[in-house]
Amino acid sequence: MSEPGYPSDTLKDFTPEPAEARRVVVLISGSGSNLQALIDAQAHDELGGEIVAVISNQADAYGLKRARDAGIDAVVLPHREYDSREAYDGALIKVIERHEPDLIVLAGFMRILTPRFVNRFLGRMLNIHPSLLPAYQGLHTHARALSDGVAEHGCSVHFVTEELDGGPVALQAEVAITPEDTEESLKAKVQAREHLIFPIAVCWYLEGRLRLEGDAATMDGTPLPPTGMRLSHADAAEELDEEIDD
Numbered sequence: 001m002s003e004p005g006y007p008s009d010t011l012k013d014f015t016p017e018p019a020e021a022r023r024v025v026v027l028i029s030g031s032g033s034n035l036q037a038l039i040d041a042q043a044h045d046e047l048g049g050e051i052v053a054v055i056s057n058q059a060d061a062y063g064l065k066r067a068r069d070a071g072i073d074a075v076v077l078p079h080r081e082y083d084s085r086e087a088y089d090g091a092l093i094k095v096i097e098r099h100e101p102d103l104i105v106l107a108g109f110m111r112i113l114t115p116r117f118v119n120r121f122l123g124r125m126l127n128i129h130p131s132l133l134p135a136y137q138g139l140h141t142h143a144r145a146l147s148d149g150v151a152e153h154g155c156s157v158h159f160v161t162e163e164l165d166g167g168p169v170a171l172q173a174e175v176a177i178t179p180e181d182t183e184e185s186l187k188a189k190v191q192a193r194e195h196l197i198f199p200i201a202v203c204w205y206l207e208g209r210l211r212l213e214g215d216a217a218t219m220d221g222t223p224l225p226p227t228g229m230r231l232s233h234a235d236a237a238e239e240l241d242e243e244i245d246d
């Protein structure tokens, strides 16, 4: 074999720097079961990055305990202490940027974000929404689906844009509604699916596979349909196993 173009001992002691872990900041307002799913995925090396901070607008959010128990910086930024939505979002931007995130994740964060905030992080902010978007944007999605008597419901991971729950959808999972379902039972079924698809979507983003390109979500460079990819329960379980095997 011909001699290399460098003194052969150049790389003798070369130790590549470990790739910087991609950094995730998670915003919450409540229980944090989706945050816990992300923490658990990280613990199994299935997240593709590190949750470096959790920020809540509610001081009594149980998700703050989940963060602290996992050794993650947990910050309370109460929106009621600010005179306007714009002032709050300005303070929130500063707290977030101190952690230098690659991705901001809204995991049950119950504040409508201003255009200034959204555009500061456009393309690197994902939300989990408890419906099959574009159906049931906004709040009280389970009660509305039950009231309408629809047979199918579910959850969506989408990029956050100025339009409330209107951003390009990356990933969805469906659940069947039965006549016996209550708001509580339906919420439990939907959240079980949320806990599967949210870590997968976050991991795909951090791996650089899922992106926002213009007005479309793309996967490996291919634009996704308006309702994103639909992941069955079996697919999601297999994907997680594959994440373990990778």
Ligand SMILES: Nc1nc2c(c(=O)[nH]1)N[C@@H](CN(C=O)c1ccc(C(=O)N[C@@H](CCC(=O)O)C(=O)O)cc1)CN2
Residues within 6 Å of the ligand: 106, 109, 110, 111, 112, 113, 114, 115, 118, 127, 128, 129, 130, 138, 139, 159, 160, 161, 162, 163, 164, 165, 166, 167
């Ligand atoms: N500009 C955007 N902001 C937010 C988005 C978004 O897509 N664009 N997603 C939401 C998450 N969300 C549903 O998934 C949501 C959260 C909160 C509300 C809402 O009406 N909030 C009220 C307060 C409600 C409360 O405190 O219980 C408000 O902010 O006045 C609707 C949808 C996150 N933000």
Ligand SMILES: NCC(=O)N[C@@H]1O[C@H](COP(=O)([O-])[O-])[C@@H](O)[C@H]1O
Residues within 6 Å of the ligand: 028, 029, 030, 031, 032, 033, 034, 035, 063, 107, 108, 109, 110, 128, 129, 130, 138, 139, 140, 155, 191, 194
């Ligand atoms: N419109 C926003 C919204 O309703 N988000 C929903 O809040 C719940 C938070 O649960 P968690 O705190 O246990 O993750 C989740 O089910 C999420 O889809």
